[in-house]
Amino acid sequence: NAGVTQTPKFQVLKTGQSMTLQCAQDMNHNSMYWYRQDPGMGLRLIYYSASEGTTDKGEVPNGYNVSRLNKREFSLRLESAAPSQTSVYFCASSERPQRGADTQYFGPGTRLTVL
């Protein structure tokens, strides 16, 4: 079991370039999430997918788009990167039962720098 995997691990972009961050999970989880973590700060939710075929905005969605390709994969796209998007991006997944505990499992992160 690989858990949650992300590619790439590191990326440097120039302002205005586009890229897609990939995430996959092999735990048969229903829900997947994208967070950003800025230096010394907490985790802010960008977008999430409660179940296959659905996506919703989180706290900081501007400048991003997502695709839930299938139950395993959830990608995050930056159409026109800006320096303010320099951050570490974490993908996570969870079973997300309607009630009770909902442990989120995180990927290793992608460290993105926009020049």
Next chain:
Amino acid sequence: GENVEQHPSTLSVQEGDSAVIKCTYSDSASNYFPWYKQELGKRPQLIIDIRSNVGEKKDQRIAVTLNKTAKHFSLHITETQPEDSAVYFCAARKAGNMLTFGGGTRLMVKP
């Protein structure tokens, strides 16, 4: 929506001392409260969680307490060790909703 505040933002203790991190939440319907540990350069990982039908939960040197009336919950680490040094995040969730994370506490355990 839910708002989770976490204090302190940094905490320095001597090895062997106890550490306490506190969080408050705003939505009285929240019923699940996990704590995550993030070591430098690594991913956040769940260390303990508690549900609203329980007041306290313990796992070896780590314990979490919940006060639903006051809407706050705390992480207690006893006999701290250098490997406990990390950033700790609390979070809160109500049924059917997303997790909302606190801002994090950087714990430094001095040998």
